[in-house]
Amino acid sequence: MSEKIIYLLQRILRKTWWRCALFSLFAVLAVVLSTVLGPYIAQDVALKLGSDSIDSLLNILASSMLTVAIFSASTMVSAFGAVANSATPRASQLLIEDTTIQNTLAAFIGAFLYSVIALVGLHAHIYGDGGRLVLFGFTVAMLLLVVIVLLRWIDYLSVLGRLGETIRRVEAATIKAMNQRLEKPFLGGQRQPPGARGANEVMATTTGFVQHVSMDLLQTRAKQLGAPLHLHVLPGAFVEPTMALASSDGPLDDDARKAVQDAVLMGPGRTFDHDPRFGLVVMGEIAARALSAAVNDPGTSFDVLATGVKVLGHWSAERQRHDAAGQPVVAFEDVTVPGLREAGMLEDVFTPIARYGAEAVEVGITLQRALRSVSRLGGDLPEAARVLSRYALERAAHGGLGEGDLALLRAAAEGH
Known part of the structure; x- marks a missing residue:
């Protein structure tokens, strides 16, 4: 798999929405499993274990989780603003991608969606006594998960948005990032000699900051050119259309230039x-x-x-x-990279x-x-x-x- 695809997938996995979607999917699967596993449970066992209490538990869960989810979202936004005002807006990126915040919000939204879907099925009478017992078990497990997440969230709020904590996150x-660079001091390529520059240059197509360089794509293109590629920008560099991203002594047609430009991913800001x-x-x-x-x-x-x-x-x-x-x-011997x-x-x-x-x-x-x-x-x-x-x-x-x-x-x- 290309380094570019892996990097883009990593960026997606740091978004909040996919965690919320994943928790919500688990919630829907729990409701579906209750209807599937219900017929395999004897009716007298279901009645003895008190599956009739499921209705009130789901009502409590549905009413409380919506409030808690809204409160958590507002707290998260307030923390982002506090970090931007007390430290710097660039540091808020670390909070936005914080896994604890994302998991907490996703757990609350997933629990709310679970309780709503379960209540709809309950009032639609799609569960038998066995299905209600399975649903009861899933609901108890969901309540335990919510309690654990809520206790962790309360403890986490004591440091969320604090200036000292922000500095520790940046550190x-x-x-x-330093350890990653030290493992690959030249991004896995060759050390670039001072003044190395090819006769043919690949210019940037837009203005922005270099966020990622896919060395495997550059290596493939260098092999096809039959000449080394010299990379002139590193992640974090500011580029605009008059600046060269890379150069080579080999002939560069439009396809080759497009391939090199695609290998250098740019965005509106720098990332860690x-x-x-x-x-x-x-x-x-x-x-x-x-x-x-x-x-x-x-x-x-x-x-x-x-x-x-x-x-x-x-x-x-x-x-x-x-x-x-x-x-x-050196994994990419045909690409030279500055230190x-x-x-x-x-x-x-x-x-x-x-x-x-x-x-x-x-x-x-x-x-x-x-x-x-x-x-x-x-x-x-x-x-x-x-x-x-x-x-x-x-x-x-x-x-x-x-x-x-x-x-x-x-x-x-x-x-x-």
């Missing part, structure tokens, strides 16, 4: 999937909003700084571990703090300490940390700080 999504830098950008946005005059919450910027150091430390340690293990497996720019990862999260926190000496000192920690990591991060440290000092010098505060910043910056 987890970033680390996941396969894009490690997007999570760092979101962290920087959260800190920038916290440092605005309207919010004035330097403590959140401290949390972002600590998270940024942790995430970059994870990247550095895992990259060194992968480098020690040897060359990565991820490590200095850009540092800039994504720390530059907004250096810019918007230039007037706060406590933010500047914490930033310098964080950059000192990053400077002890490997790769291109140490030099990037030193450059950003000098930039932060320049911003602070023009931010109106007194000479005493500047002296404290310079002291904190020592050691870069």
